[in-house]
Amino acid sequence: MTAYSIFLTIHSLTRWAVLITAVLAIVTAWQGWSGSVAWTTTKARFASWFVNTTSIQLVIGLILYGALSPITLKAFSDFGAAMKDSAIRYWAVEHMTMMLIAVALVHIGSGRIRKGADDKAKHRAAAIFFTIAFVLIMASIPWSGVNVRPLFRGF
Ligand code: HEM
Numbered sequence: 256m257t258a259y260s261i262f263l264t265i266h267s268l269t270r271w272a273v274l275i276t277a278v279l280a281i282v283t284a285w286q287g288w289s290g291s292v293a294w295t296t297t298k299a300r301f302a303s304w305f306v307n308t309t310s311i312q313l314v315i316g317l318i319l320y321g322a323l324s325p326i327t328l329k330a331f332s333d334f335g336a337a338m339k340d341s342a343i344r345y346w347a348v349e350h351m352t353m354m355l356i357a358v359a360l361v362h363i364g365s366g367r368i369r370k371g372a373d374d375k376a377k378h379r380a381a382a383i384f385f386t387i388a389f390v391l392i393m394a395s396i397p398w399s400g401v402n403v404r405p406l407f408r409g410f
Contacts, residue, residue: 256410259323266315267408270396273312276304277389284381287374294374302368302381309361309388313354320351345402353395360388 280301287298320327330337330347337343364384371377397404 259319259325261410262315262319262323264408264410266312266319267404269308269312269315272308273305273392274389276301276308277385277392280305280381281385281389284378284385288378288382292374292378294368294371294377298378298381299368302365302385305385306361306365309358309392313358316351316354342401345397350395350397353391357388357391357395360384360391364388 280298283298283301286292287294322328324346326343326346330343334347337347361384364380367380367384368377371380
């Protein structure tokens, strides 16, 4: 067991926490936006769980990216060559960029919820920002293709 395998496994498993909290936060947001429904503490809790799981995932991702992944470390040694290799480019640029945007949207959405003038505005902010972030996250997880990874990785 190496630091790389431990962090990669945690990053792989935390993906499920991200997705579950995303679905809870998004479904309750859309349900509330469609009517005059109160923004409850349960909804606020789902939103903050989604913020927390994506933040944890961001930190682990940054550690993998900057210090542990042999793929990104190889890319840094010759970035020009890495850009020509689609598998390396995927991890060195595409996954990281899309996930950073998604995490930023989750945080912006959370700020908009806090500042929302009324409950409808809070539901709307959660529904819009969290849904776009979720779509980006789903699209940037290597479910299939040349970079496919296991759904559940063991230590
Ligand atoms: C919500 C955010 C994220 C999700 C859901 C996510 C999901 C994943 C998944 C499922 C894997 C494959 C793990 C495996 O091999 O079993 C992975 C790998 C990886 N992710 Fe993320 N990720 C996220 C954010 C990030 C961010 C922000 C970064 C970088 C700043 C990052 C960097 C990496 C790296 C470097 C790898 C591993 C490459 C290797 O195999 O060496 N991830 N990620």
